[in-house]
Amino acid sequence: MTPDVIVAGAGAGGLATARALGALGLRVLVLDRQRTPASIAKGEILQPETVRILDTWGALDALRATGARPVGRLAIRDPQGSPLLALDYAALPGPYRQILCADYADLRTVLADGLAATVEVRWGQRVTGVLRADDRRVTGVRVTGVGGDQEIRAPLVVAADGMSSALRKAVGVAVDRREYPHGLVAFDLPGADVADEVSAYRTNRGLCLVYPLPGGRCRLYVQVTPDEFRGRSPAELTGWCDRLLVDVPAIGALETALRASLHRRQLLAVYRLRAARLSVPGLALVGEAAHAVHPMAAQGVNSSLADAETLAATLAASGGTLDAAGVDRALLDFHAARRPRLDHVATVSHNASRMITSVSGLPKLLGARMMRRTAANPRLLGLTAGNLSGTNVRPLSLVDRLYQLGLLVDRHARPPATPAPQRSERR
Structure with a gap:
């Protein structure tokens, strides 16, 4: 096949791009350096705007058939489970008013199964650089893999090859990459069916995130320091689990599944x-x-599909x-078209993550204040839900920020609830 488009990367973003461009009748060649798709905890919370895109592409019913869990509520809770801030997606405008919690592997499979006949996917092909014309325009890629090295030309090349993108580096696009001071440890908990809610617990250790997955499973993310799991013995892992369950009593029902899954954890660095x-x-x-962006706001894979x-x-x-x-x-x-939206997503995601993940000092105090005042203001709640869901995107104004900080009083808001004291001891 002589391609019209070369897509480097067969993750959700690359396959979504291939699906969208293949639907235009273009010949698309997808290249991925992996020999088989990798399994990783990511891209499982699909916001309503992504549900709309999948529906438009005719892929929604197939994803639902995998057991994807519909969720209508995103809540921030204290360690005991009491709500601090709740976003009711049922109040969103339009027909798409639910999150879908799906396996990332299922999303990729559904996207791949719906590719046009003009799309070809080749595994085990690593894109190492670009081909350029005399005017420096990109005209193709260099590839190494099964069959040796080769050069493939196309009028359009799409870099969907992840945060360490070889293509981005090859064309010299600068990037601002910052690592958060914490990481996340992810657990896939079988036999741990949880409520149809994305629950973010704000604790003294930072974020603890729980949401349902297909097959009566759930995902648990826990905020950790960079070296928290380094060189841990089985006894030390058991002690870590004991402390987590004391710190976050609300996840007590997950104890059996968590203890059985300690050895199957995934440690993730977190970047913006x-x-x-x-x-x-x-x-x-x-x-x-x-x-x-930070996984807390569940925007990563959603932005990728919107890019496509x-x-x-x-x-x-x-x-x-062409x-x-x-x-x-x-x-x-x-x-x-995309830059303003992505800048907005980055701001919303970073602010949301700081409210939950800050564990000390002024950031933690400001996060608590902003959360209380947002929770007491129906208009701000609606704005936040619209921004996170992608269905009604309207950046918060300076006045809105002042309302959140309590520097201005919105006469339409309820008085903010007095926070319950949290235990600070660590066992």
Whole structure:
């Protein structure tokens, strides 16, 4: 196949791009360095805007058939389980008013199963660099893998090859990448069916996040320090679990499944990343090659699918021509359409994560204040739900921020609840 588009990376973002561009009748070649898809705890909370995109692509029913769990509520709770702030997605405008909690592997399979006949996926093919014309426009990629080294040319190249993107580096796009001072440990807990809610517990150790998964399972994320699991013996892991259950009594029902799964944990570093540009002539960046946010706000895979939808829309709007000038005009439109939205997502995600993950000092106090005053203000709650869900995106104004901080009083808000004291001892 002589491709119109080369997509580097067969994660959800790359497969979504291939699906969206294949639907335009384009010949798409997807290359991935893995020989088989990797299993990782990510991309499981699909916001309503992503549900809309999947429905538009005709993929929603197939994903639901995998057992994806519909969730209508996202709540921040104290360690005992009492609500501090709750977002009711049922109050959102429009027909898409639920989160879907799905396996990332199922999402990729559903996207792959719906690829057009003009799309080909090749595994075990590592993209190592780009081909360029005399004017520096990207015209293809260099690949190494089964069959040796080769050069493949196409009018458009899409970098969907993750945070360490080789293609982004090859074209010299600068990136602002910052690691959070904490990590997350993820557990997949079988036989631990939980309520249809995404529950974020704000604790003295930071974030503890729980949500349902298909098959009567749940995901548990726990905030950890970078060296918290380094060199731990089985007895020390048991002690860690004991302390967690004391710190967060609300997850007590997960104890048996958690203890049985301690050896199957995944440790994840947490980053926020912003590429200076989303495109250069001949090449577009999508997904984590261009942006990454804290998992707390559940925006990562959702932004990746929106990238794919927007890229296809801008190519279609340009008339679908694949001459260099037409493609590059579409890429400029893609950048212009996505950059403001991605900047907004980054701000919302960072602010939401700081409210939950800060464990000491002024950030923790400000997070508690902002949470209480948001919870007491129905208008701010609606804005927050609209922003996180992607269905009604409206950035908070300066006045809204002042309301959250309590520096201005909104006469339409309820008096904020007095917080219950939290135990500070660690056992």
